[in-house]
Amino acid sequence: MDTENLIQAADQARQKAYAPYSGFRVGAALLCRDGRVFTGCNIENASYPVSNCAERTALFAAVSEGYREFEAIAVISDSADFTSPCGVCRQALSEFCGPDFTVFMCNSSLAYRQTTLSALLPFAFSL
Ligand code: THU
Numbered sequence: 419m420d421t422e423n424l425i426q427a428a429d430q431a432r433q434k435a436y437a438p439y440s441g442f443r444v445g446a447a448l449l450c451r452d453g454r455v456f457t458g459c460n461i462e463n464a465s466y467p468v469s470n471c472a473e474r475t476a477l478f479a480a481v482s483e484g485y486r487e488f489e490a491i492a493v494i495s496d497s498a499d500f501t502s503p504c505g506v507c508r509q510a511l512s513e514f515c516g517p518d519f520t521v522f523m524c525n526s527s528l529a530y531r532q533t534t535l536s537a538l539l540p541f542a543f544s545l
Contacts, residue, residue: 431457444472451487456480473507490520512542
């Protein structure tokens, strides 16, 4: 799948976000090594810390379906700024994704900045 299609998938997932408290809708599309794509949105809760980010929704959907090898993720929100994964999601991704895993940080116009997990999370914690 090419980058534009991955971003389109993230943007579609954003439409499904449940974000009544922040009003900030986020979508993610995670590309597996075999080409399959899992998407996710943020899902908020009245008890705020229970909320889940779009990236982890996509990651957990993939892992729970037996996928553990990933190439890239696209992240998009309603913002005109490029959306960058939060620290918790960086750590969650580092469990399954190597340092060269590609992160496309998108804005609401579908433009993107490309980086890597190691650039976003140097010295990731692991056991
Ligand atoms: N959010 C994400 O889904 N991904 C991120 O990387 C940053 C934050 C969500 C969590 C919450 O529902 C809303 O954005 C505002 O923080």
